Structures are given as structure tokens and as C-alpha cells.
Amino acid sequence: MVAPSGGSLGSWDTKTIVTNMFPLLIVLSIIVLAAGITLEDAEEMLNEYGLLAVMVPTMVDMGGNLGAILSSRLSTRFHLGTTELDPRDRVLWGNVAAILALAATIFTALALGAYALGVLFGFALPLSTLLVISLVSGMSVAVIAIVFSFAATYASYRLGIDPDDTTIPIVTNVVDVCGMVIFIGVSALVLGF
Template identity: 45%
Template sequence: MSTEWTVRAITRAMLPILLVLTLVEVGSGLVLGRFETQLLQYPTLLALVPVTIGTAGNLGSILAARLSTAFHLGTLSFDPRDENLAGNALATFALAVSIFPIVGVGAWGLTALVSGAQLEPQTVVAISLASGIALAVLAIAVTVAVTYVAYRFRLDPDDVVIPIVTNTCDVLGVVVLFATVQLLL
């Protein structure tokens, strides 16, 4: 792994990644724009968007930080039987299963308080939980893959993994949330 910590080295590693991620975020906004009518029809979905993508990005970031630390300590292998890797992935999944129902209840409660909820609370919780489970699986896959790629290209995972994971989870969050809405509404 490169241990060169100069402005030039960091810029050389990060600038191309950040430029690509900027385009990815624009794509996320375009996808979100396609669902504007549905968002205005169901304000609860509008409340779910930022919390869902933020929570998915946070889950991926937590896992990325844990994998990066394990990588630097030399305790991480990319063997599917690695208990450290599997344990961190399982903890991320368990956190998603426990937090996304709370996100759904919170979004429903907020919109019920402000504008009168138009969706049943169990529907909102189901949408939030199903989206959260799918996003947890995707965040785990993306985080492990990006950490592995950083390792293979001798990049510091601390520099590249979290920005890639959070931006990817933003896009995936929007897509998964609205795919779930299409299935459950």
C-alpha cells in the first residue's frame, strides 16, 4: 500500500474518484426527479428519501471504517470464511434490520404530525424495512468489493472506500426505495 501522504498523492488518488462520484450523484438526482409525482402524492415517501439514503450510506461507512481498520491491523482477509469479515457484515445487516423499522415509524409520525399521513403506518414500516434490508445487502457487497479493489490497487482504503460507498448508497438508496414502493404500493 502506498504510504505517501502528500497533497499531490492524495489529489492524484481522489480527484478522478470524486469526479466520477459527482456524475453518479447527478444520476441519483435525475432518478429522484422521475418520482416527483409520487413523492408529492405521498409526503411520507418524501420524508423517507433522505433518511433512507443517509442511513444506507452510514451503514456502508461504518462497515468500511471497520474493514479499513482491520486491513491496517493486518487482520482482514478477503476469504469468505474470514470470521472478522463475516461478523462485520452480519453486524451491519443486524443494524439495518433494527434501525429501518424505526426510520419508517419516524417518517410516518413526522408526516402524520405535519400534514396528515396518507399511508398506513404498517405500509411505511414495510417499505422502510424492505428497502433497508436490500440496501444493507448492497452496502455490504459494495463495501467489501471497493475495499478489495483499493487493496488490489494499493490505495489506502481510508481515502477511497467511504466516499465511494456513501455516494453509491445514495444512488442505490433512491433506486431501491422506489423499486420497493412500486412493489408494495
Template identity: 50%
Template structure:
């Protein structure tokens, strides 16, 4: 696990470097500044839930990486439903707090950024969770030990990149 954790630590430094490049835009728009940790944390939580459920499926013998597997479909549906619900609430809350802090972004803009980036993060969560659980199991590692650190770190970096890609397109 030490090499894996070392590689993931380097990946986290990349995420911090990306955030630094957008420092000025974040300070100008407090709502976006509020979205960064919430989006990343929520994506990590969704990834943890998905990996835990899939790992449990492996231990129970019900996991099969197939779109026809009802357990996989149910977990994917749950992640997207949670993402839509949570990122909608996050968008409204970030807009409200951003306005209190002097921001000028409208509700529609903040909500669009939150929802689009959140749903894109949900896609990343699903893909990375499925791949991490399958790969971990195939190489003989316990997915309970390996998948959550991998997927949450990838979602941190991916979350920052996705958020600012959506910001560049929407705003």
C-alpha cells in the same frame, strides 16, 4: 482521486434525475418524502462504518475476503442488525411525520417499505464495501482514502433506485 471524484459526481447527478421522476409520488405521500434522505443517509453511514472496519482489518492483517473469516462475518452481522433496528425506527418516525403532514399511508405500508428497502440497502452496503476494500487494496490504494466516497455514492444512487422499486412493489 480527481477522476474518481468526478465520476462519482456524475453518478450523483443520475440519482437526482431519478428523484425528479418520482417528484409527484413523493409530494402525494409525505412519509415517502421523509424516507428518501434518511434511507440514503443511513445507508451511507452503514457503508462508512463497514469500510472503516474492513480497512482497519487490512492494516492489522486480519482481513481476508472469505465467508469463513469471523471478522467479516461479525461486520456483516453488525450491518444487518443495525439496518433492521434503524430502518424500523425510521419507518415508524416517517409514518408519524407523514400523518402530521397530511399523508394517508398506513403504518404497515410505510414500515414495510422502510424495512424492505433498508435491508436491500444493507445487502448493497455489504457487497459494495467488501468489493471496494478488496479492489482498493489489490490495486495498491489505501482503502481508508478511497472506499468511503465510492461506497457512499453508490449507496445514494442504489438507495434511490431500491426505495422506489420497493414502493412500486408494495404500494
């Protein structure tokens, strides 16, 4: 995941940076703990199908990456004074379509990459199974990332908080957790575990 600028960026004092950021880091760690507990709970399935473990870091990161790309674009628009969320706005739909297309490309590539590694290291699953798991969970995460990015950027704008400081890190971490939970759920469903 990518959290661009936590804490007030203007500060170059060690103590200020730490006191600004550390509480947020603790909150974020507690949020992502949910992903960890999901993973620990799925230990048996991961032991049986090692390829799932190979996909885990990407699944944890990629939803947050997509959310970060969209959020930082939206927050730039707000900073520039384009404050309306108009459903007829073509640029917004261009953003959303690009995020979905990126997700489709990346999660297809993830399935292909995992399949190739599986063949190489001898823990293969059928490519079709990997594609279903990767694309179903990946596209769901992308949709969640889009909804959260819009909601959070808009809310922080209305509340007068700079989205770069807290909103984007929180969105990306929450989306990371969703990615993990959905991935484990979809895998269990597809593999009948």
C-alpha cells in the same frame, strides 16, 4: 452519507487539497446525479404521497453510512495486516451481522418516525405499508452496502490503493444511489403507482 478522508490527508496546503479533491468530487457528483434523476422522475408519486419525501434524505444517507462503518473497519483490518478474507473468520461474520441488525433497527425506526410525522402533519400512510417499504428497501441496500464494501476494500488492497482515500467515498456514494433507486422502485410497487 459519510465519506471519511478524501484526498491525501497529510497535506495542509490549500492548493494541494483542492487539486487532489475536486476531480473526485466531480466524479462523485456525476454518480449521485443518477439518484437525482430517479427522484425527479418520481415527482408525481412524491406529490401524491408526501411521506415518501420525508423518508428520502434518510434513504439517501443511511446505506452509505452503513457501508462507511463496514468499509472503515475492513480497511483498518487490512492496514493491521489481517489480509485474508476467510469465510470461516468469525469476526467478519460478526461485522456483517451487526450491519444487518443496525439496518433492521434503523429502518424500523424510520418507518415509525415517518408514521408519527404523517399523523402529526396529516399526510398519513398505513404503518404496515411504511414498514414494508422501509424494511424491504433498507435491507436490500444494507446487503448491497456489505457486498460493495467487501469488494471495494479487497480490490483497493490488491491494487495497492489506500482504501480511505478513494474507495470509501466511491462505495458510499454508489450505495447512496442504490438506496434511492431501490426506495423509489419498492414504493412504486407497494403503492401501485
